[in-house]
Amino acid sequence: xxxxxxxxxxxxxxxxxxxxxxxxxxxxxxxxxxxxxxxxxxxxxxxxxxxxxxxxxxxxxxxxxxxxxxxxxxxxxxxxxxxxxxxxxxxxxxxxxxxxxxxxxxxxxxxxxxxxxxxxxxxxxxxxxxxxxxxxxxxxxxxxxxxxxxxxxxxxxxxxxxxxxxxxxxxxxxxxxxxxxxxxxxxxxxxxxxxxxxxxxxxxxxxxxxxxxxxxxxxxxxxxxxxxxxxxxxxxxxxxxxxxxxxxxxxxxxxxxxxxxxxxxxxxxxxxxxxxxxxxxxxxxxxxxxxxxxxxxxxxxxxxxxxxxxxxxxxxxxxxxxxxxxxxxxxxxxxxxxxxxxxxxxxxxxxxxxxxxxxxxxxxxxxxxxxxxxxxxxxxxxxxxxxxxxxxxxxxxxxxxxxxxxxxxxxxxxxxxxxxxxxxxxxxxxxxxxxxxxxxxxxxxxxxxxxxxxxxxxxxxxxxxxxxxxxxxxxxxxxxxxxxxxxxxxxxxxxxxxxx
Amino acid sequence: xxxxxxxxxxxxxxxxxxxxxxxxxxxxxxxxxxxxxxxxxxxxxxxxxxxxxxxxxxxxxxxxxxxxxxxxxxxxxxxxxxxxxxxxxxxxxxxxxxxxxxxxxxxxxxxxxxxxxxxxxxxxxxxxxxxxxxxxxxxxxxxxxxxxxxxxxxxxxxxxxxxxxxxxxxxxxx
Numbered sequence: 001x002x003x004x005x006x007x008x009x010x011x012x013x014x015x016x017x018x019x020x021x022x023x024x025x026x027x028x029x030x031x032x033x034x035x036x037x038x039x040x041x042x043x044x045x046x047x048x049x050x051x052x053x054x055x056x057x058x059x060x061x062x063x064x065x066x067x068x069x070x071x072x073x074x075x076x077x078x079x080x081x082x083x084x085x086x087x088x089x090x091x092x093x094x095x096x097x098x099x100x101x102x103x104x105x106x107x108x109x110x111x112x113x114x115x116x117x118x119x120x121x122x123x124x125x126x127x128x129x130x131x132x133x134x135x136x137x138x139x140x141x142x143x144x145x146x147x148x149x150x151x152x153x154x155x156x157x158x159x160x161x162x163x164x165x166x167x168x169x170x171x172x173x174x175x176x177x178x179x180x181x182x183x184x185x186x187x188x189x190x191x192x193x194x195x196x197x198x199x200x201x202x203x204x205x206x207x208x209x210x211x212x213x214x215x216x217x218x219x220x221x222x223x224x225x226x227x228x229x230x231x232x233x234x235x236x237x238x239x240x241x242x243x244x245x246x247x248x249x250x251x252x253x254x255x256x257x258x259x260x261x262x263x264x265x266x267x268x269x270x271x272x273x274x275x276x277x278x279x280x281x282x283x284x285x286x287x288x289x290x291x292x293x294x295x296x297x298x299x300x301x302x303x304x305x306x307x308x309x310x311x312x313x314x315x316x317x318x319x320x321x322x323x324x325x326x327x328x329x330x331x332x333x334x335x336x337x338x339x340x341x342x343x344x345x346x347x348x349x350x351x352x353x354x355x356x357x358x359x360x361x362x363x364x365x366x367x368x369x370x371x372x373x374x375x376x377x378x379x380x381x382x383x384x385x386x387x388x389x390x391x392x393x394x395x396x397x398x399x400x401x402x403x404x405x406x407x408x409x410x411x412x413x414x415x416x417x418x419x420x421x422x423x424x425x426x427x428x429x430x431x432x433x434x435x436x437x438x439x440x441x442x443x444x445x446x447x448x449x450x451x452x453x454x455x456x457x458x459x460x461x462x463x464x465x466x467x468x469x470x471x472x473x474x475x476x477x478x479x480x481x482x483x484x485x486x487x488x489x490x491x492x493x494x495x496x497x498x499x500x
Numbered sequence: 501x502x503x504x505x506x507x508x509x510x511x512x513x514x515x516x517x518x519x520x521x522x523x524x525x526x527x528x529x530x531x532x533x534x535x536x537x538x539x540x541x542x543x544x545x546x547x548x549x550x551x552x553x554x555x556x557x558x559x560x561x562x563x564x565x566x567x568x569x570x571x572x573x574x575x576x577x578x579x580x581x582x583x584x585x586x587x588x589x590x591x592x593x594x595x596x597x598x599x600x601x602x603x604x605x606x607x608x609x610x611x612x613x614x615x616x617x618x619x620x621x622x623x624x625x626x627x628x629x630x631x632x633x634x635x636x637x638x639x640x641x642x643x644x645x646x647x648x649x650x651x652x653x654x655x656x657x658x659x660x661x662x663x664x665x666x667x668x669x670x671x672x673x674x
Contacts, residue, residue: 014653022634023528023581024649034587044594050656051521052598053663056609058530058628138619139654164654183650201647218646 017047021054028332032339139164140201141182147393149176150192170197173209180204186222186233187214199225210241215255228276229261238268248276254384304398304422304465306432306454312372312401314363319399319453321483325387329477330374335367343376343477345385354405354449354478363448371479372403372448378467378475385465387482390458395485398456398465401478403449404436418476420452421466433470449478455485502549503557511557512541517601519561525591526569528581531631536572540564562592604670605663612662620655627652 013036019025020033036043143163152172157163165171165180173192180188183201190196194209203223215222215233222233226242229250236255242248250259252268259266259274266274310317315336328340330353354373362369390396402418422430437449456463467475512519516537523533523540540561544551551560566588573582583591599605613624626637634652638645 014657015649018653018656019634019649021524021528021530022649024634030581034584037587037590041590041594044590047525047591048521048594048598049660051525052517052601053609053656053659054628055517055521055524055530056601056606057613057624058631138617138651139658140651183647184644185646201643201651218644 013043013046014050017043017050020047021051028341139166141165141180141198141204143178144181145179145391147177147391149178150174165198167198167200170195182219182222184222185216185219188212188224189214199223206240206242208242208244210239212239213237229259232258232260234258234267246277250274303430304420304454304456306420306430306452309432309434309450309452312403312437312448312451314448315365315368317451318368319397319481319483321397321485323481323483324389324396325480325482327385327477328371328374328479329376330370333367333370335365335371335479338481340371340479340481343385345376345378345383354403361447372401375403375476375478378477380475381473382466382468383475385467385477385480387463387465387480390463393457395455395457396463397453397483397485399451399453399481400432400434400465401449401451401480402434402436402476403478404476405447405449416472417470419468419470420454421468422456431466431468503551503554505545505548507554508544508548508551508557509541511554512544512561515558515561515600518595518598519565521598522562522591522595523565523569525595526566526583526588527572532572536565536568539568559596562596566592604667608663608666608670609659611666612659615662616655616658620651620658623648623651623655 016025016029016033016036020030025033037047142165143157149157150173151157152174155171155173157171157178173190173194173196175192177192178190180190180198182188182204186202188204189212191210191212194211195207196209196211197205197207199205202219202221203225205225207227211224213222213224213233214237215235217235220233220235224231224233224240226240226248227246228248231238231240231250234256236257237253238255238257239251239253240249250257250268251273252270254270256267256269259268261274261276268274318336318338323338326338326340327343328335329343332342333340354375363372387398400418400420404416404418416436417433418436419431419433421432432452432454434450434452437447465480467477469475519540520530520533520537523536524530527533527536543564544557544561551557570582570588613621616624622641623637626632626640627634632640634648635645637652638648641648643651
């Protein structure tokens with residue numbers, strides 16, 4: 001079970017609000033924030049409080065920063081902050097009203113504001129003389145999730161809560177799993193027993209133990225330092241293990257990493273590994289299945305138990321439950337009350353419109369119509385869609401939609417089929433084939449394509465959904481939805497409903 | 501009888517942080533918010549004879565900020581940045597309830613800022629004292645823009661928690 005309370009993340013709202021006030025939100029993000037502001041009054045209050053705090057920092061307190069930071073103080077009546085602003089205001093007043101306003105009134109008001117706001121204390125010792133003991137450290141990462149994590153007594157991590165981690169902080173995870181997200185977006189899962197140190201927003205040191213790193217494109221350059229090597233991530237998923245005798249292993253599951261070990265430099269790509277021990281450095285290769293069996297670095301992927309594919313009839317087909325992941329192959333849309341984000345994957349080709357010249361009857365939900373009538377085309381016959389934000393140990397239901405309205409390689413009798421799989425092995429029976437629909441077929445309609453539902457238990461915070469095109473060139477994604485299953489929900493029932 | 505000029509100036513000064521902050525939220529530009537606040541103050545003085553009740557001054561000023569901000573966004577062809585009426589209603593109601601910035605809150609924030617790490621202070625200085633935009637702060641510190649926003653968010657969260665702790669402590673001690 002995931003520790004109670006570990007999902008709360010008020011920091012995420014702070015970031016959204018800070019960007020909002022700097023006018024850095026995209027239209028979609030702004031829409032999301034507006035919804036949050038309408039749904040949750042706590043966020044409205046948080047925004048009010050944050051903006052006032054910012055205004056105090058830039059206005060009323062700015063001159064005191066000058067003192068605290070040993071900068072030359074400017075004349076308060078000429079600085080562009082609060083005080084200078086009043087001078088400008090007074091001048092504007094004079095210009096606009098056309099007659100002089102007594103400056104004494106403005107100055108009296110200013111003095112009053114200084115008294116009221118407590119700004120006369122330019123020499124407040126607490127401001128100038130911050131003792132190192134009082135320093136709030138520079139936080140650069142946070143523990144975002146844990147699973148049965150037990151920390152050493154000396155480790156300052158609040159069990160079961162989101163905990164900020166600071167530069168130079170050393171931690172010891174005695175057992176269990178802990179997911180740490182760095183400010184530069186790299187995510188690392190540590191498995192106890194492990195000892196490690198947070199070095200910066202883009203670097204850490206693994207003293208001993210095991211970790212799995214996931215580094216998105218934005219965080220390329222993330223560094224893991226071990227006793228013998230420096231691992232520089234080039235955008236990938238990789239594992240590192242350091243045992244107590246000083247033996248080290250680096251495994252790359254996807255992408256590539258650069259390893260600097262002494263004078264030597266290695267570049268490891270997918271399914272390559274490097275072992276370093278006290279006597280020799282050995283580079284090896286192995287199949288991903290061997291890594292799965294390694295145990296220390298990677299667990300077998302979560303098995304998805306798929307139900308039979310079903311004809312999609314309308315938004316009533318959407319699975320219910322708390323949504324953790326929802327993407328549309330086309331633009332962002334709201335279907336059946338669920339917000340689907342636009343899919344964003346590398347090497348993504350066009351987002352195609354499925355019903356170019358074949359207008360169809362609406363499902364009654366224009367958002368759902370949009371969901372089904374667009375899909376992303378991903379280069380290659382097999383692609384992986386990472387499903388993120390999962391909690392280890394939690395059960396999930398996943399729903400995949402496929403709608404193509406095109407004949408297969410053998411004409412309409414052999415409709416196109418997309419395979420959705422648990423792993424990259426096409427022969428181990430963990431997949432489901434979802435057929436494309438066709439509008440010109442008489443009889444029971446499958447104008448809206450087909451969908452399938454599966455269930456799995458997360459073993460890592462990310463689950464890879466493997467998607468394969470059968471006998472055609474590129475992977476097509478219509479939509480994917482993942483919801484959380486309640487702990488008391490009977491998993492079998494859900495599959496049976498979709499199999500009916 | 502209308503409000504006195506002195507009362508209008510004093511009250512608007514007392515609520516300056518609150519009003520500028522509200523304008524900032526609507527405009528997403530602190531400098532425009534400053535200018536807008538000046539305009540509202542000027543309008544308040546000019547129209548003070550029409551504001552009969554002292555308790556109506558702040559709601560009047562909030563409403564003036566709202567109208568002027570929306571006009572400004574339209575004039576600057578930033579229609580798409582105008583928040584929905586429903587959202588602005590909610591923000592306005594919440595802002596009106598925000599306590600006026602008083603001496604205790606100011607001192608608490610000052611103490612909390614003094615306790616920030618060197619890096620956090622540098623961020624705050626560049627962003628708020630020097631007035632650099634987030635992307636310029638990132639350039640100056642040779643960090644990614646996203647990293648700077650994450651760090652700024654942490655600083656604000658830290659400061660808010662620190663201020664709340666200090667005010668709670670004062671309340672308990674007092």
